[in-house]
Amino acid sequence: MEDNKISNKRQMEHPVITNSNSPEVLTNNIYTPAFLRQQIGKLVRVEFLIGTNNLVDRIGILQDVGASYILLRSLESNTTIYADIYSIKFVTISNTVIPNGQYYNLYNNSMF
Numbered sequence: 001m002e003d004n005k006i007s008n009k010r011q012m013e014h015p016v017i018t019n020s021n022s023p024e025v026l027t028n029n030i031y032t033p034a035f036l037r038q039q040i041g042k043l044v045r046v047e048f049l050i051g052t053n054n055l056v057d058r059i060g061i062l063q064d065v066g067a068s069y070i071l072l073r074s075l076e077s078n079t080t081i082y083a084d085i086y087s088i089k090f091v092t093i094s095n096t097v098i099p100n101g102q103y104y105n106l107y108n109n110s111m112f
Helices: 002-013 032-037
Strands: 043-050 054-065 069-074 080-084 088-093
Touching: 032 054, 043 069, 043 080, 054 080
Parallel strands: none
Antiparallel strands: 043 054, 043 088, 054 069, 069 080
16 A cells, blocks of 8 residues: 555656657557656666676666666766666666665665
8 A cells, every 4th residue: 555655656756748649669568668667766776788798787766768768867976867778688676765865775675
């Protein structure tokens, strides 16, 4: 019950706006952008493949998702990161409520 309240509040704060002219990649959950749009407002760890074998990760609040990009708000520097959606290999989505000023460590399940 509590999770539903949190989810509903998140949806009200971060509505996913689509209309009849939106491309299917943004509206059909079989596509990565549409799925990720449902996670807007959550803390995520995104791993990107750079080159052929180099993984780089970024942690932040998912702010927006387009057909070919994501926007993450970095918690360390309070900046916005624009990232190419096609280089994403893994996304870890935290379901933990984030208390004032703290955030959940997606590496070892502890608070920073």
